[in-house]
Amino acid sequence: KQEVTQIPAALSVPEGENLVLNCSFTDSAIYNLQWFRQDPGKGLTSLLLIQSSQREQTSGRLNASLDKSSGRSTLYIAASQPGDSATYLCAVASRGFGNEKLTFGTGTRLTIIP
């Protein structure tokens, strides 16, 4: 059974700092890994998707890496801004019922201090 863990559960950093969010998963047989952000009371916004054959993906100030063999992914946010404050969720797609199952971590709640 796939399990996804995100540490820390909450993080506060001053504006302008670079930061790293961590995600680990127990079953390395994954199809892809996706990072989302969720604002309070709202749905999820997809940030980056890394296929199992890839090592990293970049979008603007965000960079996500994937080390499938060790079951880890990191989301790097450069030059953080107050608008980056949100909960960041990591999800891995692996074989489950049907063709695919997306398993989520519990998220890291990020607060950027102006």
Add this chain to the structure above:
Amino acid sequence: ETGVTQTPRHLVMGMTNKKSLKCEQHLGHNAMYWYKQSAKKPLELMFVYSLEERVENNSVPSRFSPECPNSSHLFLHLHTLQPEDSALYLCASSQVIRDEQYFGPGTRLTVT
């Protein structure tokens, strides 16, 4: 705007009521999903539909009944719910299963 809409955004219902949640995607996707997000728990996948056919359900109680009349619409019919069913219900879609998923804003459900 994600291209996936959900209505209603908020719903309060009694345990004996029957209500339905609606999801619509405007992205031309072929797969749609229902998720449940409870406080302090990871998102739980409930149902997956691919080309309007249910792939399988994830051991969800029968008081939740999904319906996918076409590839753009997905419903979740609710009846005789329990207070522990109170949660944020999220709909998502993807081009095909295993592809990147796009989420709607969710329906905040409260069962009294």
